[in-house]
Amino acid sequence: MSHEIFMPALSSTMTEGKIVEWLKNPGDKVERGESVLVVESDKADMDVESFQDGYLAAVLMPAGSTAPVGETIGLIVENEDEVASVQEQNKGNQPAVSSSSDQLELVSNKAEEKPVAHSEIIEKQEKVVVLKSEKAAPSFNSEQINAATSNVSSRVIASPRAKKLASQMGVDLAKVNGSGPHGRIQADDILKANGQPVSVPWIGEGGSPVSIPGANLGIESKPETAGNSFGNPGETVQFNTLQKAVNKNMESSLDVPCFRVGYSINTDKLDNFYKKVKQNGVTMTALLVKAVAKTLKKHPQVNSSFSEKGISYPENINIAVAVAMEDGGLITPVLKEPCNTDLFELSREWKDLVKRSRSKQLEPDEYSTGTFTLSNLGMFGVDRFDAILPPGTGAILAIASSKPTVVANSDGSISVKKIMQVNLTADHRVIYGADGASFLKDLASLIENEPETLVS
Amino acid sequence: MVNRTAIIKQPDNISFFNDVYKLQKEYQEALILDNSNPDFIWIGEHQLCYTLGRGSNYDNLLFSLNDDNHDVFKIDRGGEVTCHMPGQLVTYMVLDLKNFKKDLNWYLRKIEETIIKILGTFNIDCHSREGFTGVWIGNKKIASIGIGCKRWITINGFSINIDCELENFNKIVPCGIENCLMANMIDYNKNLNIQEVKRIVKKTIQEEFNFDFVSK
Numbered sequence: 001m002s003h004e005i006f007m008p009a010l011s012s013t014m015t016e017g018k019i020v021e022w023l024k025n026p027g028d029k030v031e032r033g034e035s036v037l038v039v040e041s042d043k044a045d046m047d048v049e050s051f052q053d054g055y056l057a058a059v060l061m062p063a064g065s066t067a068p069v070g071e072t073i074g075l076i077v078e079n080e081d082e083v084a085s086v087q088e089q090n091k092g093n094q095p096a097v098s099s100s101s102d103q104l105e106l107v108s109n110k111a112e113e114k115p116v117a118h119s120e121i122i123e124k125q126e127k128v129v130v131l132k133s134e135k136a137a138p139s140f141n142s143e144q145i146n147a148a149t150s151n152v153s154s155r156v157i158a159s160p161r162a163k164k165l166a167s168q169m170g171v172d173l174a175k176v177n178g179s180g181p182h183g184r185i186q187a188d189d190i191l192k193a194n195g196q197p198v199s200v201p202w203i204g205e206g207g208s209p210v211s212i213p214g215a216n217l218g219i220e221s222k223p224e225t226a227g228n229s230f231g232n233p234g235e236t237v238q239f240n241t242l243q244k245a246v247n248k249n250m251e252s253s254l255d256v257p258c259f260r261v262g263y264s265i266n267t268d269k270l271d272n273f274y275k276k277v278k279q280n281g282v283t284m285t286a287l288l289v290k291a292v293a294k295t296l297k298k299h300p301q302v303n304s305s306f307s308e309k310g311i312s313y314p315e316n317i318n319i320a321v322a323v324a325m326e327d328g329g330l331i332t333p334v335l336k337e338p339c340n341t342d343l344f345e346l347s348r349e350w351k352d353l354v355k356r357s358r359s360k361q362l363e364p365d366e367y368s369t370g371t372f373t374l375s376n377l378g379m380f381g382v383d384r385f386d387a388i389l390p391p392g393t394g395a396i397l398a399i400a401s402s403k404p405t406v407v408a409n410s411d412g413s414i415s416v417k418k419i420m421q422v423n424l425t426a427d428h429r430v431i432y433g434a435d436g437a438s439f440l441k442d443l444a445s446l447i448e449n450e451p452e453t454l455v456s
Numbered sequence: 457m458v459n460r461t462a463i464i465k466q467p468d469n470i471s472f473f474n475d476v477y478k479l480q481k482e483y484q485e486a487l488i489l490d491n492s493n494p495d496f497i498w499i500g501e502h503q504l505c506y507t508l509g510r511g512s513n514y515d516n517l518l519f520s521l522n523d524d525n526h527d528v529f530k531i532d533r534g535g536e537v538t539c540h541m542p543g544q545l546v547t548y549m550v551l552d553l554k555n556f557k558k559d560l561n562w563y564l565r566k567i568e569e570t571i572i573k574i575l576g577t578f579n580i581d582c583h584s585r586e587g588f589t590g591v592w593i594g595n596k597k598i599a600s601i602g603i604g605c606k607r608w609i610t611i612n613g614f615s616i617n618i619d620c621e622l623e624n625f626n627k628i629v630p631c632g633i634e635n636c637l638m639a640n641m642i643d644y645n646k647n648l649n650i651q652e653v654k655r656i657v658k659k660t661i662q663e664e665f666n667f668d669f670v671s672k
Contacts, residue, residue: 010560010561011559011561011562012559013561014560014561018511020510020511020534021510021511033607038532040534041534042534042535042560042561042564043533043534043564043589043601043602043603044533044560044563044564044602044603045509045511045532045533045534045603046560046606047604047605047606049606049607340557341558342558342559456557
């Protein structure tokens with residue numbers, strides 16, 4: 001499978017960045033943490049690194065071009081044999097890259113002058129190539145691309161759940177056209193191939209809990225969606241490792257005296273703000289995480305947890321967010337210190353975490369260091385739910401969907417506002433009702449009155 | 457902001473550009489490998505040389521690379537060509553922005569503020585200009601900024617013209633700005649000298665970035 005390289009946010013105010021130089025050529029091996037390209041904004045430039053070991057498969061934006069923050073500018077694949085298929089797919093969109101200039105070049109002698117001029121010519125040619133390919137782009141549709149990909153690569157790429165479903169339903173993977181990135185076969189493709197209704201992937205990624213349910217979500221428009229099942233009727237299926245881990249955590253919560261406290265938050269302003277920043281790659285999850293982290297900073301008690309020695313106050317505020325895995329179980333990737341990270345960077349980190357969660361590439365400290373957890377089921381349109389407290393933490397916040405609601409205002413008038421219910425579950429040994437309530441009051445006030453301060 | 461230990465180096469002699477650049481790179485690499493390593497500050501002067509950022513336009517070099525005997529270096533920083541020489545004080549800061557703010561715009565503005573404070577100590581009134589990073593006295597540029605960054609560990613920094621031969625800037629289009637006029641601090645305060653400015657640069661950085669300095 002391929003991983004995208006995004007235009008990073010070098011600052012909270014940056015909306016686009018210039019690609020100065022690609023340090024790697026398509027086909028080159030890259031290591032996790034190795035610089036792949038250089039991006040510039042104002043007088044500062046930054047090395048952009050690869051998040052995983054693999055091969056640079058495609059350069060989608062050439063050196064010298066400008067791309068909005070969050071835009072995919074390159075693709076990295078895990079295996080060398082995937083390079084060809086990705087390159088085929090992006091043909092005409094990949095400029096030749098001038099040879100990488102390593103750290104320091106002394107260019108005061110004669111021999112060096114020509115290559116410099118030469119590389120500028122290449123850069124100019126690159127621009128021409130890209131302009132052309134942009135014009136040509138609309139004539140490709142995704143199905144053609146995916147079909148082309150599966151023709152080129154003889155290897156079948158399918159998600160674990162798709163493979164499982166295929167074997168359960170007796171579907172031949174080789175005959176299925178994948179709708180995922182680069183022709184990857186998804187569970188939905190198997191269902192489609194088997195003539196079954198398609199389910200909406202239930203990932204707690206929170207694209208938009210505050211959108212109007214039903215207006216733009218497939219789940220509402222297709223009332224007869226298939227639910228999740230890991231086995232066939234009559235079968236008993238063994239728990240997988242992740243499910244076992246979740247079971248253990250859930251059982252340990254039975255020893256914790258929890259209480260719940262809820263709040264209704266008006267999201268009209270948050271929704272408007274989200275609409276503005278969405279185009280810069282900001283996700284709703286990042287917005288909610290930022291709001292919760294900022295409020296926790298004022299309410300350290302709600303970030304604390306029970307320990308045998310007493311109330312334990314963590315050094316950091318790290319927000320874990322529950323993500324359901326498509327083959328069972330769930331994982332809680334952690335956004336560390338959201339207060340110190342701007343919204344754009346936070347959104348990028350979150351997208352990367354979700355992507356790597358799905359491919360099970362998270363390091364332990366990326367899913368086990370949360371000090372507070374968010375669980376968001378807003379995308380399903382639920383009006384409220386309560387969450388179970390993960391061990392080692394003091395509180396978890398359940399976030400439901402934001403729905404247009406008739407509200408009686410304090411002056412006696414009636415209006416329709418978008419209302420989102422949140423529900424805090426907390427360990428009463430360390431967090432008391434008043435702590436939880438005042439935390440929710442401040443969280444609501446932040447979301448309702450000044451969502452624009454969530455930028456940094 | 458927590459106090460951070462930074463190693464400071466401030467040689468009195470003129471330093472060869474390449475040596476200092478390599479030194480910065482070493483400290484940057486060390487910080488990337490282990491963020492408990494110290495930050496690094498270097499304050500000094502270079503021989504006459506020209507440096508280009510990785511995205512710089514070579515058209516802004518007004519001399520031919522083979523005619524002139526000047527040293528030209530292409531380095532890891534943003535921005536266009538600039539010039540270093542004796543009489544100009546260069547400050548490099550290799551620091552971990554994760555301990556401050558992961559925001560390069562914030563860092564650039566913070567450096568501008570720091571320079572304005574430094575010049576203020578010498579009663580020189582200067583300002584930043586929106587869209588033209590650096591510090592200005594009227595329409596003349598007194599200080600230039602260029603930084604690079606890898607995993608939020610910065611490299612390079614800023615240069616302040618104290619008492620240097622500004623004619624050297626005529627051989628380039630400084631920072632890619634046509635007809636950009638440069639200035640020296642000495643023209644605004646006759647009583648200062650570079651050692652004095654160096655002391656204030658150190659003190660101001662220490663205050664602005666909350667450093668505990670260790671000399672080396």
